[in-house]
Amino acid sequence: MPYVNVRITKEGATPEQKAEVIRRVTQVLVEVLKKNPETTVVVIDEVEADNWGVGGATVTERRRKGI
Amino acid sequence: MPYVNVRITKEGATPEQKAEVIRRVTQVLVEVLKKNPETTVVVIDEVEADNWGVGGATVTERRRKGI
Amino acid sequence: MPYVNVRITKEGATPEQKAEVIRRVTQVLVEVLKKNPETTVVVIDEVEADNWGVGGATVTERRRKGI
Amino acid sequence: MPYVNVRITKEGATPEQKAEVIRRVTQVLVEVLKKNPETTVVVIDEVEADNWGVGGATVTERRRKGI
Amino acid sequence: MPYVNVRITKEGATPEQKAEVIRRVTQVLVEVLKKNPETTVVVIDEVEADNWGVGGATVTERRRKGI
Amino acid sequence: MPYVNVRITKEGATPEQKAEVIRRVTQVLVEVLKKNPETTVVVIDEVEADNWGVGGATVTERRRKGI
Numbered sequence: 202m203p204y205v206n207v208r209i210t211k212e213g214a215t216p217e218q219k220a221e222v223i224r225r226v227t228q229v230l231v232e233v234l235k236k237n238p239e240t241t242v243v244v245i246d247e248v249e250a251d252n253w254g255v256g257g258a259t260v261t262e263r264r265r266k267g268i
Numbered sequence: 269m270p271y272v273n274v275r276i277t278k279e280g281a282t283p284e285q286k287a288e289v290i291r292r293v294t295q296v297l298v299e300v301l302k303k304n305p306e307t308t309v310v311v312i313d314e315v316e317a318d319n320w321g322v323g324g325a326t327v328t329e330r331r332r333k334g335i
Numbered sequence: 336m337p338y339v340n341v342r343i344t345k346e347g348a349t350p351e352q353k354a355e356v357i358r359r360v361t362q363v364l365v366e367v368l369k370k371n372p373e374t375t376v377v378v379i380d381e382v383e384a385d386n387w388g389v390g391g392a393t394v395t396e397r398r399r400k401g402i
Numbered sequence: 403m404p405y406v407n408v409r410i411t412k413e414g415a416t417p418e419q420k421a422e423v424i425r426r427v428t429q430v431l432v433e434v435l436k437k438n439p440e441t442t443v444v445v446i447d448e449v450e451a452d453n454w455g456v457g458g459a460t461v462t463e464r465r466r467k468g469i
Numbered sequence: 470m471p472y473v474n475v476r477i478t479k480e481g482a483t484p485e486q487k488a489e490v491i492r493r494v495t496q497v498l499v500e501v502l503k504k505n506p507e508t509t510v511v512v513i514d515e516v517e518a519d520n521w522g523v524g525g526a527t528v529t530e531r532r533r534k535g536i
Numbered sequence: 537m538p539y540v541n542v543r544i545t546k547e548g549a550t551p552e553q554k555a556e557v558i559r560r561v562t563q564v565l566v567e568v569l570k571k572n573p574e575t576t577v578v579v580i581d582e583v584e585a586d587n588w589g590v591g592g593a594t595v596t597e598r599r600r601k602g603i
Contacts, residue, residue: 202376202478203475205476206476207473209498209502220318223324238324243322244338251421252420252447254421255470255508256428257429259421270342271342275337289363289368290460294457297356300352300356301343308456309537311449322374350519357522375523376523378476379520391558391573393554396555405510405542408538410537411537430560430561434553434556443470461537487586487594488597506591507590510588511588512587
């Protein structure tokens with residue numbers, strides 16, 4: 202019954218890539234912790250660059266500065 | 269002061285249904301745990317089918333396969 | 336497949352009360368949004384009074400001041 | 403390495419305001435807890451008024467009633 | 470800069486198993502989404518069986534009933 | 537009505553430091569976004585070093601290696 206939340210900046214991950222992340226993260230929980238895949242939930246949140254900050258600056262600001 | 273986060277796949281829940289969920293979940297916390305409704309926050313996140321996985325597959329993939 | 340996270344301050348909710356919250360919140364999602372109860376997950380987090388703040392003060396501070 | 407999630411109702415916060423929140427919240431963690439700003443992540447979620455409830459009613463309902 | 474939160478019921482996952490989950494989930498984000506591992510954070514929350522519900526019942530209740 | 541969740545590794549933050557974080561983060565939301573402090577909730581989660589990973593390794597492993 203695990204619940205996994207993956208939060209990333211929104212920058213064009215394709216449905217195939219997201220499906221691959223979900224498939225493989227589920228597999229990790231099955232293989233390492235013997236969890237039941239059928240009740241393992243993985244939710245991906247894609248967050249706008251204006252709303253994600255690291256080092257005290259938004260990703261938008263960091264890109265502008267070439268960080 | 270409870271905080272409740274309800275995460276569901278986005279599939280057309282109406283404003284009225286969401287208001288009903290918020291009203292009733294708040295009521296549960298008031299009745300069972302004697303929480304103050306005025307400071308009880310309930311936030312609903314609606315997640316795209318491509319971003320929600322269960323059983324190692326996205327909801328999009330599951331619908332395509334008729335699961 | 337909904338996921339619900341209920342966050343409350345830790346102040347002696349009994350296992351019976353927590354089970355009741357889980358049972359009734361699940362029921363709300365089934366009745367209002369027609370969700371499948373079997374795949375509805377509800378997780379309760381109980382947070383220490385020192386770690387929960389409202390109005391700019393921790394619950395510990397508020398209790399000391401009789402707020 | 404702290405992770406901070408700020409959830410607010412969506413009502414027109416500008417990129418500059420969000421950058422300011424991120425800058426200052428990061429600074430708080432650096433000054434008070436001596437955290438490394440370079441690995442401090444702050445994510446802002448802006449939630450629609452229909453999806454945010456307090457006092458058992460959505461923000462949409464509260465505005466309609468002038469609460 | 471991804472942030473991943475893995476929530477599982479507390480049932481004796483060892484430090485080695487948790488390190489393995491963190492190592493492999495990070496690797497998935499690097500391989501599939503080309504994320505930088507150095508700024509990828511994975512946090513595991515272990516939740517008591519009394520606080521985790523599925524199918525409207527706590528894990529404690531389910532174990533008692535042999536579900 | 538904002539809700540803020542601050543997640544840090546557990547390493548001896550004092551009640552005073554946590555109260556200071558809560559006081560100042562609330563102030564940021566009041567000053568920058570004109571939020572009402574009375575309904576602003578800040579919750580701090582302190583996570584064990586075994587359960588927090590960055591760069592693919594737990595904080596426990598990183599300390600052992602002097603990273």
